[in-house]
Amino acid sequence: MFNRLAWPVTTAVVIVMLGGCSPQKYSSNINEGLVYCSESDPISMNPQLDTSTTTADATAHQIYNRLLEFDPESGRIRPSLASSWTISDNGLVYRFELRQGVQFHNTAYFTPSRTFSADDVLFSFNRWRLQEHEFHPVSGGYYPYFESLGLADNIADIKKVNSHRIEITLRQRDSSFLANIASDFSVILSAEYGDALMSAGIPEQIDELPIGTGPFKYSDYKQNHYIRYDINQAYWQTVPAHSLIFDITPKSSLRLAKLMTGECDAVAFPARVDHAIIREREDLVLAEKAGLNIGFWAFNTQRAPFDNPLVRKALAYAIDKNTLLEAVYFDSAIRAKSLLPEASWAYQADANDTGYNPVLARKLLDEAGIKPGFTMSIWAIPVERAYNPNARKMAELIQRYLAEIDVEVNIVSYDWTTFRRQLRQGNHDSVLIGWSADNGDPDNFYRPLLSCDAIPSGTNRARWCNRAYDDILDRALQTENIDIRKALYLQANELIFDKLPLVPIAHAFRYQAYREELSGMVINPYGGVRLGGVTKARD
């Protein structure tokens, strides 16, 4: 009796329910606007205040411009808001010609009355440079990038020559200065906006509702959920084709899932385990590029017998770097010969490298008077880092290699905090660790990793101090001539190869995953993601 009614009703319900799922893919439904799935909330909308990648990704290249910027391909510095620059012969005075007619964002909360000028540069630099600047204490008053480099102390004066020309005077020559002001953190804010907020008594708003000159205008931010950006129609370079949304998705598996369904167009930090899945799919692209990092094996050169270069060399010849690359990085890295990765302009393609030669290794050890059965420790970082995703495994492999030349290895690991403290005290024989740079300047590798001054500050894990080496680095900062600097860094490479305080192992790749409809996605090894020039093919 009831079946006459039941079946039509249930069928109707099922049809209604399935009505939405046409066999069409969901991803083809939506095509305007770009969705970037980021991994976390930015700390601030102003990268001057925070050095995390998350903050830089969300702000540095979307909302702001800098005076100069890095070319993501060549690593050279190129003009941005400064259309040209000159450096005085003594290398202390930098003169910047500023671009004319650049508009600041016109938003619901601010309408600019003038274009970009020297006042804005002064305002932006003086904010982090001068303690007495009225905006210095706003939003915490801590500017980590500039303070870690001592940049404020080295600037003697910033002068406005005229409305579109400024002059910066340094106390000491520093040829990495341009690289520092091209970094993600040296953004240009609007002085007019700052003044308006100050007189309204709400100065903090400058870091919450940002105004910049970049390709996108800030529109809306909901913590843990999204950041919305509008197109800056008055952008002084190519106006972006799409509006932009950061979809904040902390779980990397969920980011991948959303990339597959097309809810994200590009994702931040695809997890290493997901790489194979992304490569398998035709609609997804996994771009890779050697990152600005290095993973290495450093010897404590202040401890016998590692103070003897022969011993260090012997150990370097005992290991097969290619096997390490395969087993630890799963080939997501390239073999390191010197400290610098390929992305740096001072990269030396023909640098000397140690090969796998256990016979030579044993011979060198005998020469140095090291008897078979010698015991040493290898410290392996307890955390996963791009430059070394699995230091423990690498240490175990090295342990096997060294066993072949009759050297016994103890692998040591503590929790991360204790590990770093013990390292700083120099309690290790050798350590597997690495370094990621903040900007493209070679000095950012050579100086913190091996200079004498870097021993107390704790980044020189080899505790190696060589006056000749330091002298080369200082000389390299005394000139702006790229060729001279490059030649000097080649000398440094030779010196490092000769003394071998550390064995460079790998430069890990940086990855970016996105849908194949996107074009113009370029991995920027020198900082945050740039989405202004990305376009999405329409069906």
Added chain:
Amino acid sequence: MIRILLRYLVLFSLTFLTLSALSFSLVYLFPTEPVTTLTGITPQNLVQHEALVTQYHLDDSYLVQFAHYLGDLFNGNWGVSLFSGEPLLDEIMLALPATIELSAYAMSIVLVVGIPLGCYSGLKAYTGSDYTINSVSVVVNSVPVVWLAVIFILTFSLQFGWLPLSGRINLLFDIPSQTGFLFIDILLTDNIDTARALKDAFLHLILPTLAIAFISTAALVRITRRSVIDVLNQPYIIAARAKGLSSRQIFFRHVLRNALLPALPLLAMQITTLITNAMIVETLFSWPGIGSWLIQAIYQRDYSALRMGMLAVSTLVVMITIAIDLFNRLIDPSREKYESVTI
């Protein structure tokens, strides 16, 4: 009638009082300063601390504090979130409608599918189709909602790519929240392609709704079936049949109504299960409802949000349960004969 209403009002007030007392005690039970848990503000200095203590009467006896706490609850002064600094009332009023919306759609599917299927199964009791429906519903009812949701995501989102797996609508549609109910908000928003936005919101709705509805439907089928079988065995059905009524007449006049009445209280219990399931499913589908909001609050140790969230959710569940019970009373003639006559 008025007596029933009054009785339920008292019942509700007492339950609410207990719940708010519980949430008030959390102010002292959470491992932070009571001031912080209560207001969501971490005092920066002693002066501010003192001001807050005075304002919230924290230096008075617990009873006085509680009285003020209740006053604040009714005035909408629920404190702010420790994490975002937003007023909790606003945050909850943004998240709760999303959950209610999801639960409501799921509930309608449960009713529309569950009752006919249960009736059919009951009428065909102990036949092949009954056994099939019954065993399928037993199986579905024992499936954990988390697993079901993940299977849905794997199949329909990742394998076939038909349906989106996160959120209520693609973020590219900028829908300002006015009522909190998405479909109404879409219709209220200008400057968007309404048809496409509605379609997109609908596509987002399918998987989470089905995941929740499946399990509760299975439960409802079994409840209805049992009830229909019981009613069919009643003497008045035999009497009706003896009078010569057709099967259709018997079903609609006698079976359906009598079978649904005992099923209602069980259905009410299902609603709480459904809301709980909805909160679990929300986190899987990144649905911005109260469930994922509470989970966030737990991760962020957002004590003030946890306190208010717990109170809001439990009050909602109590309200729904009482409302259904009341409704049940009003339509069930066998319970309170005297009152029902006065309706």
